[in-house]
Amino acid sequence: MENRPPANGQAQPPVLLSVQGLSLEYARRHAFRAKRTETHALRDVSFDLREGETLALVGPSGSGKSSLAKCLVLLETPSTGRILYRGTDILQLPPEARREVRGEMHLIFQDASTALNPRWTVTEIVREPLTIHSKGLSSAESTRLVIEALEQVELGANWHARRPRELSGGQRQRVALARALMLRPKLLILDEALASLDLSAQGQLGNLLLELQQRYAMSYLYVTHDMRMASVLAHHFAVLDGGRIVPRTLPTELIAGTLQPVS
Amino acid sequence: MPNRLRTVILISFLALLHLALLFAGFFAPYDFAQQHRDLPFAPPTRLHLVDAAGTWHAWPFVHSLRANVDGSDGYTEDVAQAYPLRLFVRGNAFQIVGPWTAHVHLFGVASPGQIFLFGTDDFGRDELSRMLFGGRISLFAGILGATAALSVGAFLGVLSGFYSGWTDAVIMRTSELFLALPWLYLLFAVRAILPLRVKTTDAFLLFIVVVGLVAWARPARLVRGIVLSARERHFALAARAMGASNFHVLRYHILPEIYVLLLTTAALLIPQFVLAEVTLSFLGLGVGEPIPTWGNLLIPMQKYSVLRSYWWLCLPAFALVLLFLAYHWASTTLQAALGEVRS
């Protein structure tokens, strides 16, 4: 389902991420029973994402969107299927190589209030990716990068020493975004990352995402409920329902962005 | 009372108690083994401000004691002799830490006067000095035991919570074995394994460390619970997703959660191990005469004559209760603070 024109005019950019036949079950074991109950969160999910393009993933609540996102950053282990990143199956990688790959992709969690360590200040949170991938930067250099990233998401200097508890939901979301941008990832997975922002902030950050995509040829997997935002950002759509990608044509009014939300 | 004031009082009280016990030699006027054979069971020495002639003095003084002339038990004060209380007096040498010794005591009186603020025992040894020196051993036992239990417990708890799977299963099943014994039976069982006769205080403290090592199960389970929940927090997952190593996640996102727990648990465990020392020494399985501990200082309280006539020999029991009260208070304050931080 095409929406935005292809990123580089006519020539197809190379595939960055290819998901093939992914299935995931959550098993719950009972204290005094041998039987286990299983939730099939993903069933045989396949799709491709090309460099510099955005795939919008929509679907009802509980359809497995967050589960898919977690699989991609290796926080859940799928039972079957492959996740090819630049052609190599990252599920099979040895730990050291996994670390490398994880530096190139980033997941922004659905709920920013829990994704930030409450004991840390904004600066410390945003600096964490640099610490993890110890880039050999001087502390002045890394501080400059942190400030730059925070400026990008429009968080001024007076917010830097605060802790997540003292920020609004939207501000937390920006901090999460700033942290995501630190390592200049090739693939950014946004799990309803803009959902808690007001419209103008959504617009701003949407523009920022578009601009970054232009400049660094980043790819986005954009999980959302908001069709209008998706129609602006995304090149492709995929609809997830009950853990499956369903072939469904979206109403054209929606894609064109003319459908007004019911108020 | 405002909360802050209460905390200040609590902290200064605890600090004072610990300092007094740690530097027992300085606060105690006599050595714990120094006997005054002519003054067994002397009652607490009274501090006077008014002398026999009825004149007031600005500084307290004491009289020396003489056995009753009529041959009955007890002592009378020899009002002809007055010895003013002196601060920072030179007395017996005592050990501060390791090889360092000192001579200066906080207070005392010029000889041949004597000052027993808490009376003397059957050998005429100063009860206050014995309580201070004894408390030092008991408190050391408490701290050593709690440290041993907490460090092993924290290590195994983190291991168990962080690496789920068979590591977790093995550690948790083992902890159940250790929890299947009531605490004092466990203490006795461990004591039964070790040599019966204790030669030195150090050897005994080593015992307490062994007991501490055996008491790891409960702290381990508490720590495991915290680690399990911290591990699944989204910020820990986020760090993992960014490629953080196990060490990074542990160091920055999980361990800070357990420090406070360790502190509150320590406030509960230290009295428990003080009690372990007290119980063992009370039953003759710990440190024995002439070295005092709060455990063997309680032994005379089993005697009817002591309970009836020499009430000052019951003071160690009150010291014990005081220490316990302070630690209980500390643990509730810590827990309340923890609750505030959480919410």
Place this chain on the structure above:
Amino acid sequence: MLRVTRRFVHALVLLLGVSAISFALLSAAPGNVFDELRLNPQISPEAVAALKAQFGVDLPWPTRYAHWLASVLRGEFGYSVSYRCRVGTLLWPRARNTLLLTALATILAWMIAVPWGIVEALHRGRWLDRLGGGITAILLAIPELVLVLLLLWLAARTRWFPTGGMFSLGSAELTISRKAWDLAQHLILPVLALALGTAPFLIRYVRSAISAVLDAPFLQSARGFGIGTARIVYRHALPAAANSLISLLGFSIGALLSTSLLIEVVLSWPGLGPLMLEAMLARDTCVVMAVVMLSAVFLVLGNLIADLLLYWSDPRIRAV
């Protein structure tokens, strides 16, 4: 039903594990009963050697453990060299006495704790609660050893009740009813000490359990309908708090057993405590082992019973 069987099997495996570990460790302990016997000039070295051979002390510990297990199954728990009889015959009367003490103390402690805890919960924040809280805080801070010494002092001063033992001297000739009266008098001090040692802990727990239920929305609305306090407590709050209280029952048994050990020794109550102490001093491993195992059995059984009670009282758990 499956759950019940599983819990039983689990408890059995647990006890087996405890016994194996304690047996291995106690066998490794320095010195044994024969070393103590050797010091006795009345016993010839040959006799000691013969005894050693008879009891197989030089066999490896797994073999001895197997022998011991077999003996446990026969109810003998091995042979006590210092008492010169089967440990089983030694154990049962002692166990009965300890159980008598702990059972009575449990009942008394709960009889104090439940009403007190409820009253505190109902008067939360008011002076009655503060007073009660202060008393429990102080009682909680007094170690049982000091508590029993204080009671001993009281008994010595007032001579209201005997200060030790289980029966008075010469009580063997008394009639049954007089004997029971004598026993009751001897029970007062240890039971009181045990109950007072445990009650403050229970009071705190009852108070917080009941408070939590009283704050629950369903009871808030019940109050809104004007239902009386007594009715709320007995019909709603107590049943709702029952779960956590039952779990506490299992837990409190462990605490009571520990305290009872100490109190029995101080008051020379002929229970498991003094037996264990004597056996330890005589290095009579079989007796120590048997007492340790028995305490584990009591604790595990207590938890098992609490678990089954919970299962029986809470339909939610049964449904799983």
